[in-house]
Amino acid sequence: MTYPRYTRLTRSLPASVPFVGPEVQERAAEMRFKARLGANENVFGPSPLAVAAMQAAASDVWKYGDSASFDLRHALAARMGVAPANIVVGEGIDGLLGYLVRLLVAPGDAVVTSDGAYPTFNYHVTGYGGALHKLPYRDDHEDPAALIAHAAAVDAKLIYLANPDNPMGSWHRGAALARALDDLPEGCLMIVDEAYVEFAPEGTALSVDAEDPRVIRFRTFSKAYGMAGARVGYAIGAADLIAAFERVRNHFGMNRAAQAGALSALDDADWLARTCARVAAARDEITRIAGENGLVALPSATNFVSVDCGSDGDFARAVLASLTAAGIFVRMPFAAPQDRCIRVSCGTPEELALLKAALPRALADARA
Amino acid sequence: MTYPRYTRLTRSLPASVPFVGPEVQERAAEMRFKARLGANENVFGPSPLAVAAMQAAASDVWKYGDSASFDLRHALAARMGVAPANIVVGEGIDGLLGYLVRLLVAPGDAVVTSDGAYPTFNYHVTGYGGALHKLPYRDDHEDPAALIAHAAAVDAKLIYLANPDNPMGSWHRGAALARALDDLPEGCLMIVDEAYVEFAPEGTALSVDAEDPRVIRFRTFSKAYGMAGARVGYAIGAADLIAAFERVRNHFGMNRAAQAGALSALDDADWLARTCARVAAARDEITRIAGENGLVALPSATNFVSVDCGSDGDFARAVLASLTAAGIFVRMPFAAPQDRCIRVSCGTPEELALLKAALPRALADARA
Incomplete structure (x- = not known):
């Protein structure tokens, strides 16, 4: 046995x-x-403010982190011009992608991504039994129109797209992406991974209504904020979708010092x-x-x-x-x-x- | 839709x-x-050594944590007298319990625990569709013999038992638990959650061969080591079972400063x-x-x-x-x-x- x-x-x-x-x-x-x-x-x-905040919090880690990441979530909401209910904070984008895939992908469900895009996303999809459909890049760019058309063809529940892209560094204008969403098949959610967006030219970030049910955006403190090892990411999406993370996430999974560090990092423009x-x-x-x-x-x-x-x-x-x-x-x-x-x-x-x-x-x- | x-x-x-x-x-x-x-x-x-280590690592969190938690895993193995392959480090016991449940529990699978035992374990079981069977405490102690007998009756894949117990604070002798394992039905894995064991009398810890396939033990830096907000736990089990965590865990999920803090905490007896x-x-x-x-x-x-x-x-x-x-x-x-x-x-x-x-x-x- x-x-x-x-x-x-x-x-x-x-x-x-x-x-x-x-x-x-x-x-x-x-x-x-x-x-x-x-x-x-x-x-x-990281910002010296973030380092100082993490150092100050080090002797405080006998306490669990705030299960709601309240202060950080509210600060991010204010920064993004959305409601706190549109934001979930998690253990890096990797952790949050895992939760999202778990929420949506059952064995056999179709998911569309680009061939050579983020392996950790693929790891989650495979890990929950999803069927990955990988499309080629087009001139070293991810190809939103092709991804969306393929999603319609295979009845995909989820599309993954990073903007800017990793590993190629290429990018699309946010406005062009927003227009492409108009062709998204009903019942398909588009992930826009904006891990690198702070480095990108003005106009790269997707500008959609936070309550738009077609898309969920991911951001992180791992890249521009220099805190990869702290493990702080967040997702922005419709309040209903964000609330669904409560069903599966590790509620006390955030490192308390990392929460403090991220909050201070936000203040250091x-x-x-x-x-x-x-x-x-x-x-x-x-x-x-x-x-x-x-x-x-x-x-x-x-x-x-x-x-x-x-x-x-x-x-x-x-x-x-x-x-x-x-x-x-x-x-x-x-x-x-x-x-x-x-x-x-x-x-x-x-x-x-x-x-x-x-x-x-x-x-x-x-x-x- | x-x-x-x-x-x-x-x-x-x-x-x-x-x-x-x-x-x-x-x-x-x-x-x-x-x-x-x-x-x-x-x-x-936490130990002042751990605080100092976390503070020193704060400016270092631009790096991801070591995906293998090599130093910590090896230090724990030496401490426990087991091989590094018998230990997996994760984001607190909560995170590791989630991975274990995901590895074993498909919708409808039976899992046995005590009524009123750890809600976060139940959350994971329910979250993966498992069927929870809850047995009463006996004189405010979890009842290993009854849990094991019930596991045989319902063909459970998993039993959860905390020793010492939360929320009652009661405990069993490790030797008595080890004897109880002899009645464990084949194909049933026993979780022994030893989150509080450092506070317990000598002889409370379960002493079994690390390669014993019947049991997986969980420990943490959240309790006696005073680092709940750092999110560092570990599991000790047969190398095959420990290796299975590699299929589902968040490989870069550990906070780098927390890894350093836990390593230093171990040194401060x-x-x-x-x-x-x-x-x-x-x-x-x-x-x-x-x-x-x-x-x-x-x-x-x-x-x-x-x-x-x-x-x-x-x-x-x-x-x-x-x-x-x-x-x-x-x-x-x-x-x-x-x-x-x-x-x-x-x-x-x-x-x-x-x-x-x-x-x-x-x-x-x-x-x-």
Whole structure:
């Protein structure tokens, strides 16, 4: 007898993980990365106000976090111009995506995404038995019209789209996305993952009524706010949908210091602006480094740049392997033809200097 | 058309929450609790080493936490005398219980617990469509033999038992529990939730081989280690079962500062001993206060004491209401006849003085 008795569904799941973390790679290779440019973390870090708030809260973690994340939810609502009932705070976008998929996806239900888009979303869909339909990118952009048309064809309950996109860094105008929603089939919910939106040009964020039942938006403190390890994300959607999270979420799952840190981070607009400027400078530097090596850096509205290595996936994987061996942690898109690129997160000038030094050799290795 | 299309299961779930948090109660009543004695938090707080580690890590939270919680998992394994493969670290016991239920419980699957035991476990079981079978306590103790016999009768996949028990504070000898396991029906996994075990007498912890496939143990940094708001729990079980968590867990779900804090907390045996001594003194004081008011405090191996108010649930609810109105946050068991008690967490001497001052009036109010 199998012991214990897993469900039919969980017995069928692979043990694979969406991403291998940098620490896991370091231990496997018995080395330390010199430049941590692979996880789209924000090396410029959290606002000093957020750090101070987390430090002050450290001795306070004997208390559970506020189960309602009341202060943070209200501050976000005021910031977004929506009602607090339109916002749910959770353990990063990853945690919230898991809850949403659980709410909507039963075994066999169709879900549409782009081939090579967010693996952790796919992990959740597969984990609940959903049937993933993956559409190709179009000119390195996710293709909202095609995703929506396919959702109608397969009667999908859910579409996933990131704007700006990860791993390509490309983006759509929010207004264009809002227009595309008009073709969304009834009964299909569109996820717009705006994890990187603070880095993007004005007009990228989707501007729809918070009570629009067709869409749920996700945002995070992991990227522009520099708090990936704090695990604070939020979703904005119709109050009925937001209320449904109460049925499945881990009510006391938020880290109390992280709640305090996120609240303070929101207050530091100067730090956010400074971070975005540093990120923009780093994007420019990555673009320069690519160009010096005869490669094309793709335009990016995020804190990373996808660099077209000018050949196929095998070539890019060889470049990546050489960079990794040189202590430069980067990642790359999973699906062709986007896997002709490597994806470089915005680092410090020192880290990018290491990239600059290592890239010519990596390209030579890959060509050899 | 219902928009969005929830699954049949999640459509059927209640919007109720397992617990109403103290901050939620404070906002509803527009007051502040003077004594926070209701959530079995540990007011004596985390080790100063843990606080320092979390503070040092605060500026480091731009990095995701280590997805493998390698250092913490290895330190725990060494401490427990098991292999790292026998331990999974997660977002509190609540988060880990959710993963375990998801792995094992499909709609209709039988699960056995005690009536009035941990509501958050029940929330997970119901949330995945499981059929909960609730057995009465026996002399205010969970009844392992009855739970096991009932599991055989209903072909349960899972039994939940907390040792020491919450909400009663009662406990079984670990050796007696280990013997009871010999009657466990094949294919039934026993959860032993040892959240409070560090407060309990020597010999309370279940001592079984880590590879024993019949049992999974849960422990936490929320109670004796004073880090409820950090959200760090762990499970100890057979390597195959522990590996199965990789199929469903949120791999990057751990707060990075919390990982560092838990690791440092483990190193401070003195602080743990001091906390346990303070908790024991507080238990004695709660027992004294109960006695002065003609009430019987139940023996406790935890950081709370259930106080028998000498009547029925309505009476205890009236006592609780009066204490709450006086700014004393306490809770009480949910099921009869245990709901004749109120449950008081170990507080500071100042908080217990407030309880002592408020209890005579609360009893008078309830009697009126």
